[in-house]
Amino acid sequence: MTRIYFDNAATTSLDPQVLDAMMPYLTEKFGNPSSIYSYGRETRMAIENARKSVAKILNAHPAEIFFTSGGTESSNTAINAAVRDLGCKHIISSPIEHHATLHTIEHLQKTGEAELSYVKLLPNGHIDLVDLENLLSQSKEKCFVSLMHANNEIGNILDIHAVGDLCKKYNAIFHSDTVQTVGHFPFDLRNTPVHFITGAAHKFHGPKGIGILYVNENIKIKPFVLGGGQERNMRAGTENLYGIVGFAKALEIATANYETNSVKIKNVKNYMMDELKKNIPSVVFNGDPLGKSLYTVLSASFPKSEKSEMLLFNLDIHNICASGGSACTSGADAGSHVIRAINNNPDNVTVRFSFSKYNTEEEVDYVVESLKELI
DSSP, X not given: OXXXXXXXXXXXXXXXXXXXXXXXXXXXOOOOTTOSSHHHHHHXXXXXXXXXXXXXXXXXXXXXXXXXXXXXXXXXXXHHHHHHTSOOOEEEEOTTSOHHHHHHHHHHHHTTSOEEEEOOBOTTSOBOHHHHHHHHHHOSSOEEEEOOSBOTTTOBBOOHHHHHXXXXXXXXXXXXXXXXXBTTBOOOGGGSOOSEEEEEGGGTTSOSSOEEEEEOTTOOOOOSBOSSOHHHHTBOSOOOHHHHHHHHHHHHHHHHTHHHHHHHHHHHHHHHHHHHHHXXXXXXXXXXXXXXBOTTEEEEEEEOOTTGGGHHHHHHHTTEEOBSSOGGGTTSOOOOHHHHHHOOOTTEEEEEEEOOTTOXXXXXXXXXXXXXXXX
């Protein structure tokens, strides 16, 4: 039996075409991009071409794109800069953000650098925009709003334009963790009211350890990592050359095939919802799976019983990879902070299934059969 991989929101497999694009930079084109001789010039060129390609796809200026080690570093950089460089002393966020955001803002609150407010959630897991406006309008301090574009556990999608417009109205800085949507949705950053967004190649069939931070050209921040003058003095350290080349290639492929792949993946998700409802009537879905939701993510809760209590472990024995919440926390199974915030039912076991262009309906059939046995 081959393994069935339904945990693509945690990471995706590397597309063979991406590996092909990276290979020359792992072998003969090994120069340091900061060196002035030809070996260095050809690698510098590769980085700047990648930056141009990424900027064009996201409709940003190349000067607004910075390469980082991934979504976590990108979010840390944006959040710290907003407080330390842009004068934001009041952070507004939500209880269901990724830990890269939550732990950073909690730290800034603990050190006394900023006060912290959480916006209310609607019962379906969406952000309460009325409450967000109240928080913004009542704040005595300049605000920094950090709300993710799509939730990595339940898939809910934020109205990024509505939030951006509110931030504009109250002169707030807006950061959106877009790690689950870059490579999965078309972006038009020149016409999106946002100051910072983030991306990670391994969420769309690129390599791990490479991400981007978009910094709107109208704001000026100081570097988070100090040292050499790389990334136009914004991020020191020799560039992750093959990662950068891989990021751009993966984003190009994802963009070129967006129409076909998004429909195909959405069909697999909807098929799984239907099959689960047919075969396990007690199933409940978290968030807003048929509304404003990621086509790649399905969060399902099943009644807790002696059999289902070890559900993820038993799925693994059946060669099925899925997760309880975000992959970053599944090793220490303390339950999911996202599920707790929106649907605190201790009698349920929650599993997140997340899909890619490589998944099929046949795989869904096998998983549903296994779940019937286990529940």
